[in-house]
Amino acid sequence: MKARCSEKPDLVIRNVQVFNTAFRGFYPADVYLLNGRFYYVDIKKEHLIEASETVEGHDRYMIPGLIDIHMHIESSMMTPAVMARRLAECGVTTIVAEPHEMANVNGIRGIQDMIGNGKEAPIDIFYGIPSCVPATRPDLETTGGIIDAASMTELIKDPAVVCVGEVMNYREIIKDNDLEISRFLNELSEKDPRYTVEGHCPALKDEELAKFIYLGIDSDHTEHDIEELKQRFFQGMYVELQEKMLKREVIDFIDKHSLYDHFGFVTDDVMADTLMEKGHLDHVIRLAIGLGMSPEQAIYHATCTNARRMKLTDRGQISPGKLADFSLLTDLRGVVIDATYKNGRCIYRRDEKTASIQGSQLSEKCDTFSKDYFYSVKVPPVKPDRFVLKTDHSDTSQVLAEVMEVSDGSTKTTRSLVWLPVEEGIVRWQHSGCLLTAVFERYGKSGRVGYGLVSGDFMKEGAVATTYAHDHHNLVVVGSNEEDMALAANSVISAQGGICVTKDGVIKAFLPLPIGGILSDLDADEVGKKLKEVRDALIAQGYRHYNPIMSLCTLSLLASPAIKISDFGLIDVTAGEPVPLIREELRL
């Protein structure tokens, strides 16, 4: 129950420079708290009010707890509870997470178990309903779960759910109104016409963009040029800016047109090693400040506007009645978090990091995930001969094969064709500059294996296997030779999930992901460290991409162009259909 306002405040933080949202500035003040909420921001200090406890602020900056309204916990490969502890260090006290990765693994139960695990977190975790699971269709990719309209209707009743998560099939939904998500949105527009629906629509413009927004999907967080950005603001979208959108021209455009109340900062995907080395929403704020935005303005867009977008009107500013979520900072421009409070309780102190954060128990991290999550990779041990490509005819001398061409700077691939020699019915891809890719269906459904070839700015030697593979998260194995591929695959299978890099018969780096094959049961820094080792190993083996892990894990993402791979083999993403690996055979 909310305290009576006639009670004595529980806590006062004296002598801070408090951030004021309406005035977007810092003011010297004493800030009183009562029963987990702010009680009074006293800038007059004419007479001291008695409080049960006093914390000396030492003239530090006091900012509202940061609010990230578009992010995926699974990208950190941590459980919600573990990630939340790390977020407290970054000053983040509220997130709206979209758990479509776990939904691909385990359907509606996957989402419910993410919600359940998040309840043990020291920060508030709200959720968006995943709206595109599977990312495409069951005849193109096998997933562990499917979220249909009925599941969405069920999920929306959970008080932790505050929006429909990013609607990603933006090309289809503006044409085809018989999708599960279309049916659900139609129903929703009747029952709750003001419900928040988040979008994802890279490059969409003009009337097509309007069609998307017309469906009630009025935010976007993908990358744009200035014309696309302008159209989004103009057609009434709330723009969510993540790191890759932070360019000086974007900041200048917003400033020139005073678009301040129509956008906020988000993180989308932050991997464990980035989280360890750079931080989270605090990192995005630092980047914005570096690009010339004032710290005050940057904080506003990581708190006030985001809270408003999600109708979380009980937080996002330091003012009476709002949840007492805040951080104390010595260095404002550097966004160095000294301490973070949630509901008036200190959940992080930099000088006591070991005690408050590292001391978490394994049980807290994954207890809410039942035993079956730890047995989700239903693939028997793999022998090297599973990575032998055979032709239909023994007298074939050459084949023209489809190749996924990877380019640095993008998760999109391009299609290319290559002639490969064939000996005794076996395709000799090994010295062609291509690597073999095999996708093993791992949910115990069809046992299907899809094959493909990859080249370009990809790794050159050894092999890698991963069950963290957007969005279907089957077991993806890529490599230059059968033995290393089998070793990587079997390591992941035996750990029941993970990312393993091998070379010359040796495991070079390995991050086990035993929870649903996509999450670790380790602490944040351990996950960060192991992921960094995986990244370094991939780079050492020749991966030339700016983010090799992202590049590797999206080789299987059928929502992104142009040719990707699933347990059904190569998929032409644009056409939405499978492509035969071997296009032509030259026979003797």
Place this chain on the structure above:
Amino acid sequence: MKARCSEKPDLVIRNVQVFNTAFRGFYPADVYLLNGRFYYVDIKKEHLIEASETVEGHDRYMIPGLIDIHMHIESSMMTPAVMARRLAECGVTTIVAEPHEMANVNGIRGIQDMIGNGKEAPIDIFYGIPSCVPATRPDLETTGGIIDAASMTELIKDPAVVCVGEVMNYREIIKDNDLEISRFLNELSEKDPRYTVEGHCPALKDEELAKFIYLGIDSDHTEHDIEELKQRFFQGMYVELQEKMLKREVIDFIDKHSLYDHFGFVTDDVMADTLMEKGHLDHVIRLAIGLGMSPEQAIYHATCTNARRMKLTDRGQISPGKLADFSLLTDLRGVVIDATYKNGRCIYRRDEKTASIQGSQLSEKCDTFSKDYFYSVKVPPVKPDRFVLKTDHSDTSQVLAEVMEVSDGSTKTTRSLVWLPVEEGIVRWQHSGCLLTAVFERYGKSGRVGYGLVSGDFMKEGAVATTYAHDHHNLVVVGSNEEDMALAANSVISAQGGICVTKDGVIKAFLPLPIGGILSDLDADEVGKKLKEVRDALIAQGYRHYNPIMSLCTLSLLASPAIKISDFGLIDVTAGEPVPLIREELRL
């Protein structure tokens, strides 16, 4: 059901200067509508999109339908349906009304019947739950209904209800947590911690203001000096500016500190004749423009910020997917409304006013109010001797009497004392400069009559009787002689409600208010005309107040200082207790 976005637009408004919310500016465009919502704002016009119907915009300004989030329909003395028709002429397409007047007359049923009647309106009427009915306590004023915590819990379930209406007992609620509204707010903070709660807290400052906001009440629309205004913004309130707050220093303060996204314009109380002569929220916008605010900025605060405050995120801007609520204007600075559309349908055209607005049927206006609303003044005909003041002792020669002193410019009164002669046990107040006031309990409860005296900037001759009397709405009669008082009272009783001005045995002006004694069954302009006659008659009879109707009807408002009147007689508002009319008797 929301239309599919692949359908042909229903309507296009070609060649308009469309208001864009994010950019706060006008842009030449064609605006497409589909199924009651905006479909596309085309500023490129590279190729025409086919629509079922075309309206030529003639380069007029197209602005979003105005949204008034703090107002009382009963102040217009019209039914919701009738007032809504008038509002369409003013460009207002959404209101959030707070029906505490009708709640005082008929409790929860009064509110439900207001909601029911509003459903026939051409605009959207949402409601705030009245939180202070009665305004004070049942032992200080008799009302027709009481809204307790249980009633509020019931009302909040209605989909038309979007907030808790202004919490007005701001001095008590910060001290006493056992009020009905305190109990309800406590319950609400558990069940729906982000529910919108509107406030009313004139002059409240510093820690006391914080205590009020701490309870979750975070808006205010009362009048303030700059220091009070600053505190409201600083402590996180949404500020609602009405006409009386519109001063150049206020506009300058907002501009200087860029407080644009934290306030909106509202009307609160607009009477029928003002509505006829000056308009509604359009009038407030005109005033703001007159004080130097740009029309673009002024429109923003009568649409976007207000929609956001009430979480009405399906409206308030001209962009895809939002409700197609808008007006077309030739004269932007003058805010001259040529036409208004709601859900894509034209509900008002200035050049066809007679046909579209005046053609309303009586049945639409008041059918939803059942027969008992037309028999709400349960007072038998009054004889002149009811206005004779007697003393307890026949040998009294003079009495010292309490007087409510009315001052121009305010609805507050001050206390004064006057010696009056007594003849044969009868107080001769007639030539003292005071008028007699009698309040007849009219709900068929106690039949109590309270007496008082009034002087100052009040009327001087004749009499007036009204059942429109904030907040208890009993029958209030004030006059200079018994005969005119009886005539006025009996006219109102026989019409079962209204405001009647008499002089020299003649009815000078009369606005019948037969619905619950506070609403007319006439059309907007007729109500306006008759109310104007009442106002003119009061002025002709010596009323010197800038708003004599407001002054008259708040003589009974126990929520406003310092001495007011109810069926219990004179009430010391500050002390919250009755005051004897006769303080002292001088006996022979």
